[in-house]
Amino acid sequence: xxxxxxxxxxxxxxxxxxxxxxxxxxxxxxxxxxxxxxxxxxxxxxxxxxxxxxxxxxxxxxxxxxxxxxxxxxxxxxxxxxxxxxxxxxxxxxxxxxxxxxxxxxxxxxxxxxxxxxxxxxxxxxxxxxxxxxxxxxxxxxxxxxxxxxxxxxxxxxxxxxxxxxxxxxxxxxxxxxxxxxxxxxxxxxxxxxxxxxxxxxxxxxxxxxxxxxxxxxxxxxxxxxxxxxxxxxxxxxxxxxxxxxxxxxxxxxxxxxxxxxxxxxxxxxxxxxxxxxxx
Numbered sequence: 001x002x003x004x005x006x007x008x009x010x011x012x013x014x015x016x017x018x019x020x021x022x023x024x025x026x027x028x029x030x031x032x033x034x035x036x037x038x039x040x041x042x043x044x045x046x047x048x049x050x051x052x053x054x055x056x057x058x059x060x061x062x063x064x065x066x067x068x069x070x071x072x073x074x075x076x077x078x079x080x081x082x083x084x085x086x087x088x089x090x091x092x093x094x095x096x097x098x099x100x101x102x103x104x105x106x107x108x109x110x111x112x113x114x115x116x117x118x119x120x121x122x123x124x125x126x127x128x129x130x131x132x133x134x135x136x137x138x139x140x141x142x143x144x145x146x147x148x149x150x151x152x153x154x155x156x157x158x159x160x161x162x163x164x165x166x167x168x169x170x171x172x173x174x175x176x177x178x179x180x181x182x183x184x185x186x187x188x189x190x191x192x193x194x195x196x197x198x199x200x201x202x203x204x205x206x207x208x209x210x211x212x213x214x215x216x217x218x219x220x221x222x223x224x225x226x227x228x229x230x231x232x233x234x235x236x237x238x239x240x241x242x243x244x245x246x247x248x249x250x251x252x253x254x255x256x257x258x259x260x261x262x263x264x265x266x267x268x269x270x271x272x273x274x275x276x277x278x279x280x
Contacts, residue, residue, distance in 0.1 A: 021037060022036070022037050022038050022046070022048075022049055023035070023036060023037065023049050023052045023053060023056070024037050025056055027063075027065065027066060029217060029220060030065065030066060030067040030068065030217075030220035030221075030279075031066070031067070031068045031069070031070060031213075031216040031217065031219075031220050032056065032059075032060045032063075032066045032068070032069045032070070032118070033069075033070050033072070034053065034056050034057075034069065034070070034071050034072075035072050035073060035074060036049070036071075036072070036073035036074070036078070036079060037073070037074045039073075039074045039075025039076065039077065040075075041080065041083060042075070042076065042077030042079075042080035042126075042127060043073045043074070043075065043077045043078060043079045043080060043132070044077075044079065044080040044081055044082065044083035044132075045079055045081070045082055045083060045109075045131065045132070045135075046083045047105070050082075050105060050106075050108075050109050053109060053112065054108060054109060054112040057069065057112040057113060057116045057120075058112065058116075060116060060117075060118050061115075061116050061117040061118060064279060064280070066118055067118060067219065067220040067221075067222070067224045067279050068118055068119050068120075068121065068216045068217075068219035068220045069116060069118050069119070069120040069121065069216075070120075070121045070123055070212050070213075070216050071113075071120060071121070071122050071123070071135070071136075071139060072122070072123035072124075072125060072208075072209070072212065073125055073126070074125075075125075075126065076125075076126040076127065077125075077126045077127045077128075077132075078122075078124045078125055078126050078127060078128040078132055078136065078148065079128055079129070079131070079132025079133075079135055079136075080127060080129050080130070080132055081129050081130030081131050081132050081153060082105075082106060082130065082131050082163075102162050102163075106131050106134075106162050106163035106164070107162070107163065107164060109131070109135065109163065110131075110134055110135065110138045110163050110164040110168075111164075113135065113138040113139055114138050114235060117228040117231075118224065118227075118228065119140045119141070119219045119227050119228075119231060120138075120139045120140050120141075121139060121140065121141045121142075121143060121212055121215055121216055121219075122135070122136040122139035122141070122142045122143065123143050123208050123209065123211075123212035124136050124142060124143065124144040124145065124148045124150075124190070124199075124208075125145050125148065125205065125208055126145065126147065126148055126149075127148070127149055127150075127151065127187075128148065128149070128150050128151070129150070129151040129153045130151070130152070130153045130154060130163070131162070131163040133150045133151060133152065133165070134161075134163040134164050134165045134168055135163075136150070137165075137168045137169065137172060137198060138164065138168060140231060141200050141215065142198065142199045142200050143199070143200060143201055143202075143203060143208060143211055143212055143215065144190040144193065144194070144199045144201075144202050144203075144208075145190065145202070145203065145204070145205035145208045146190055146191070146202050146203065146204055146205060147190070147205050148189075148190040148193075148202075149187045149188060149189050149190060149193075150187070150188040150190075150193050150198065151185065151186075151187045151188065152165065152169075152181045152182045152185050153185055154182070154185070155182060155183060155184070155185040156185045161182050165182065166178070166182070169181065169182070171238045172197060172198055173196045173197055173198060177196060190202045221277060222277055223259070223261035223262065223264075223265060223275075223277045223279075224261070224277070224279035224280075225255075225256060225259045225261060225279070225280075226256050226259070226261060226262065229252040229255065229256050230252075232248075232252070233245075233248055233249055233252055236248060259280060260278060260280040261275075261277045261278065261279065261280060264276060264277060264278075265277070
């Protein structure tokens with residue numbers, strides 16, 4: 001858990017709503033810190049936690065005071081996957097129920113990260129398994145403690161990867177490597193994940209929060225709308241042909257040039273000074 005952000009009263013561990021203690025939230029120097037806090041369950045995500053994560057990511061997109069997001073966790077696990085206990089009961093299962101549950105559940109969570117209009121950093125403190133691994137891989141930047149590991153656990157349970165795994169992994173590391181991870185379900189140490197390109201940087205566990213803070217503050221000081229448009233361009237380019245990607249790039253720059261930060265960036269270059277971006 002981040003050591004210095006002070007959690008707001010409504011988000012404090014003693015709050016009446018148990019979700020306020022199982023998903024901690026604080027905004028510090030323009031950075032929204034979202035912390036999974038069920039260490040006794042290796043931070044396996046419940047239905048309620050998932051909904052709170054989605055809501056907090058949407059709030060970060062809409063709040064001009066938030067200019068970056070850090071997603072992390074307490075204890076030995078980052079997220080051990082989905083904990084379906086406590087999910088609303090739908091009675092007897094009928095055809096279509098499973099697909100609907102995945103669309104409205106795990107896929108919505110991953111989409112919330114991908115679609116967040118602020119850059120999202122995953123600070124992976126421990127085991128990230130199943131949907132927990134995909135939650136990290138959906139983030140824009142991934143930091144990992146040297147003790148962290150990633151597991152495509154679905155095959156161990158006789159399941160197909162869900163939560164966007166078969167979409168995310170081939171785009172990050174190619175289809176052959178993705179199949180290897182998904183077919184065998186072996187634990188992938190943080191150093192190997194970095195070598196494959198799933199992790200940006202591995203740091204000693206005791207340095208994880210400080211590194212996440214340093215990176216997030218750099219992002220929070222940046223041109224927020226330009227970063228949002230850049231994120232959209234990169235994510236969309238993976239599914240677009242060259243003509244579509246080039247057209248989107250030109251339109252993004254057209255939109256971006258109407259922002260105050262773009263004017264400040266050009267002015268600071270001409271005046272040979274450090275730009276002061278305000279996220280506007």
